[in-house]
Amino acid sequence: MDPLLATATAADAPSEATRPRPPAEPAVEPARLWAIGDLHLSYKGNREELEKLEPKPNDGLIICGDVGETVEHLRMCFSAAKACFKQLWWVPGNHELFTMPSSNGKRGEDKYMECVKIAREYGVLTPEDDFVVWEGDGGPCVIAPIFTLYDYSFRPDHVALEDALEWAAEENILATDEHLLHNDPYASRIEWCNALVERAQAKLSEAVMQNPGTRLVIINHWPLREDLVNIPLVPRFVIWCGTKQTEDWHNTYNAKVVVSGHLHVRRTDWIDDTRFEEVSLGYPKQWHECQERGMDLNDLLREILPGSDPPPPGAPTTLWRRFGKGTTKTHPIFLKGAKR
Template sequence: MDPLIATAVDAPAPDGTLPPPPPAEPPEPARLWAISDLHLSYKGNREELEKLEPRPSDGLIICGDVGETAEHLRQCFTTATACFRQVWWVPGNHELFTMPSSKEGGTRGAAKYMECVNIARAFGVLTPEDEFVIWDGDGGPCVIAPIFTLYDYSFRPAHVPLEEALEWANEENILATDEHLLHNDPYASRIEWCNTLVERAETKLAAAVMENLGTKLVIINHWPLREDLVNIPLVPRFIIWCGTKQTEDWHNKYNAKVVVSGHLHVRRTDWKDDTRFEEVSLGYPKQWKDCQERGMDINDLLREILPGPDAPRSGEPTTWWRRYGKGTSETPAIFLKNGAKP
């Protein structure tokens, strides 16, 4: 404000009273952002995390694969909670790894997951083990629903039997690190663990729908809920570690406005029925090097979940491949449409 105007405003009225203060500017509406696959084992990604800018009114979803150690989680949550009003986290496969050099005593399987949950809770970060909450910012109200489902090898061609899925992937020299480092204790297999997790998530999502009739959900899961959203042309047979067909219709069944996932390292936006699907990975440094070369940083790669972009108009493509950019109305993304691959 001009100092002369300020002086005039502060001057006492003739009766000795001060005039009322000028009205405060309305706060900016709170927005909900997301990112995943930070992979903090890479020095370049750790340095990038430190560039995260404060958005004290906003919320942030961290959609798995922060890193492999407790220290990676603490570094991520320290920065994220300092910058955002509320943070949500769901586990990816990398958080569940039991590293050979683990300083945490080699915790495995479900116990490793709960160890991560407890670290998140120490920072006030909400997890799949916490109560769902209502987002009342821009684009709301919505129920924010973090879940954890794992995978069961059902994302595979119809001609490949379950018992031959690993062999089928290995024909193209594809073998996920999970097969060595992601243990399923105390369950007999990852499939059994996945089935248990799916049942728990269904129960919780169904309850959320009944308790919040008419309110849409934002479902958060590291693995995509639908097989038709998996497009990884460089390693197509990695698909067997990418989810479970049991979640195929959850966006309709559980009244989802948006479904947020990571894991694929292929950023894209899809519309299925009346639901928007967002893949929000950062990825390994070489996978977003082109963004850095264009002067962008992690803040440009946050994905706006709420309010988010408008749905395509009739006749427009329903898949938007996003090499970079937020894709908001204020900062248009670079979209590769009409079937072009990223």
């Protein structure tokens, strides 16, 4: 090359100082873990809300039971959620276990396993899959979906087990479960619950041993503690809300967070060193006030990890979340719950 041409070419070339730099990679926010339960997609209004789910492609979502009664409801939910979130977890509620005319005769455990099969088609993790470690914001934590059912032990001391249904009926309360939730192949729902509790205990114990020092996020549709059941409109529905066998699992299994639904009463509680999150959406009429305030399904997703900070020492330990994020300054943020 002509040395003068080479000199001119070099002079025209951008210097290190002026050479355009490649665009910076967009900052990736730490992954967060969210939860929602009790979507009840048999209701048209709730199905329409599911269509509004906004993408959080770096995040995870817990679906905490009662998606609906049919396999079509599950497919609708998993398809929409999978398009928006990186990883999904699901636990069954009582409604998934209902035997409907469209259930092809599947009852009890067979109906549950059909739901598990559908979840796996979408890559959704269930109580039948291995627990995984969450490495995103708020972690590491072992994400532990379980399935326990109920055994009618959430009842007053003066009410005998054999009288529990009659006691509820005195207030005209009878769960649909008594007609549609079958316990095949077990002799009773109590026997099925006992078997499920035993399996969950073994799996949680193994997770604690295999991950020393790593805390768990336990996910179950039914609350683990009776003192977290606050349903003043139907108080005797409590007998279908869990089992006393799980009362201290948050301590036994080193839980950082326990996530549940079922009650349709959104709240956050701190007990001992554990945060308890009730994350249900509920039937349309139960959250229409949120919609009147301009909120949608996205506003009612609960952040599980990293999640809320605990209240300061001496402060009440219950945060009511009727409108998603808690009450406004014109209402007390914390309300005292029952003595624990």
